[in-house]
Each structure stands twice: as C-alpha cells, then as structure tokens.
Amino acid sequence: MDNIVELKNITKIYGDKVKTQVLFGLNLSIEKGSFNAIIGQSGSGKSTLLNILGTLDRPTDGEIIINGVDTKSMNTNQLAKLRNETLGFIFQFHYLLPEFTALENVLMPYRIMGKKIDDKVMERANELIDLVGLTKVKNNPATQMSGGQQQRTAIARSLMNNPSIILADEPTGNLDSDTTEQIYDLMRQLNKNYNTTSIIITHDQLVEAHTH
Ligand code: ADP
Ligand code: MG
Secondary structure (H helix, E strand, C coil): CCEEEEEEEEEEEECCCCCEEEEEEEEEEEECCCEEEEECCCCCCHHHHHHHHCCCCCCCEEEEEECCEECCCCCHHHHHHHHHHHEEEEECCCCCCCCCEHHHHHHHHHHHCCCCCCHHHHHHHHHHHHHCCCHHHCCCEHHHCCHHHHHHHHHHHHHCCCCCEEEEECCCCCCCHHHHHHHHHHHHHHHHHHCCEEEEEECCHHHHHHCC
C-alpha cells in the first residue's frame, strides 16, 4: 500500500530559555485513502503534531514527506502552495469569515489561488454545499447558522480544492454528541466518495467507531 504521509523521527521542542519537549522522535505512516484518528488527552501534543504534519509549523528535527516529497527544503511560498492545493484543514473553531455567506466561504480556498471563479467552480461549490446538507442555508451569512452548520461549511470549504489529505483538529470540539456523530458520519462518507485521506485528532473516543 502507498503511504501518502511519512513522518520520520519528528522531535518538537518549544521555547528557548525554558524548553518544553512535546514530540520525541515520532515515526508515523499514513496510507493513501485511509480514515484515521489520533486520540489523546489534552496537552499530549496532538495539535503540535497536526500543525507539523500540515506544515503550519516546523519540527525541531525530523522529516515530513507528503506525496513522496520531502518538505524540509521547501520555502514559505512553496509550502503555502502545497497547503492550498494538497491539504484541507478543519479546526475546532471553524474560522469562517463572518461577513461572507456559507457558499462564499466554501469558495474562499479557490479564490485565494487567484483563479477566476467560472461556472464549473460554482458548480463544485454548490455540489459540496448539497453534499454537506446546507442547500437551504447556503446564502446565510456565516454568523446566521448553527454550530453544526458552521462546521459543515468548514468541511465543505476544506474539500473545495480537491485536497488529497484532510487534517482535522478537534472538529467536533464545540458540538453536542448527536451533531458530533453526524459530522463523523459525513467525514467518513466524504472519505469514501473522494478517496481523500483523513486524519482527525481528538480527545473524543466516539470517533473510534468510524475509523480504519
Ligand atoms: P493538545 O493539542 O494535545 O492539547 P498541544 O500540542 O496543543 O496539545 O500542546 C502540547 C504541549 O505543548 C502542551 O504542554 C502545551 O503547553 C505545549 N505548547 C503548545 N504550544 C506551545 C507553544 N507555542 N509554546 C510553548 N509550549 C507550547
Ligand atoms: Mg489541541
């Protein structure tokens, strides 16, 4: 089986004077198309790991290989391009832009590439909106949706550029348990439909039943 992500000997130490070591020579391989969860208690280093995996932060030592490419030698612009085209992010706090509608938020990663939004792109955004069950509220400003709807918008947005990997940091951290189950079901469904590799980090054991 192909590995889409390889972490080799990842170490992370925060701070200069006061050093906090969080990751201690971590090795991890993620299979293409798999649906994964990394479960651990608060403060155990999950966000640190996901930020490094998503190239939002650099490790103190070690290698991150994504799609067979070592990210070590990539500069800031190259990493930004890699993130925009290959990775989809979902966070606990959805980070929707409040002055834009659900549909406009979903289009945002595409807009950031600076390409023209044509009919085909609009069609994809609308398809994703339908898929996550937001057809009726797609023209609502982000602020005028429920927590679950906002997180669904963030999920649709993470898929807009057709990423090969979805990284989710406590995606259901702000949701009740029914909505949490719905969001996990939805993410699993999208993983099946698009063969997107998914990595969810959470302290929530409920996710386990959904994962490979
Ligand atoms: P989790 O996501 O599992 O709750 P984190 O990765 O956020 O854990 O944090 C792991 C540890 O690293 C914690 O002890 C936290 O205080 C520490 N830490 C996280 N970010 C920083 C930072 N920027 N500077 C110093 N310490 C940090
Ligand atoms: Mg965290």
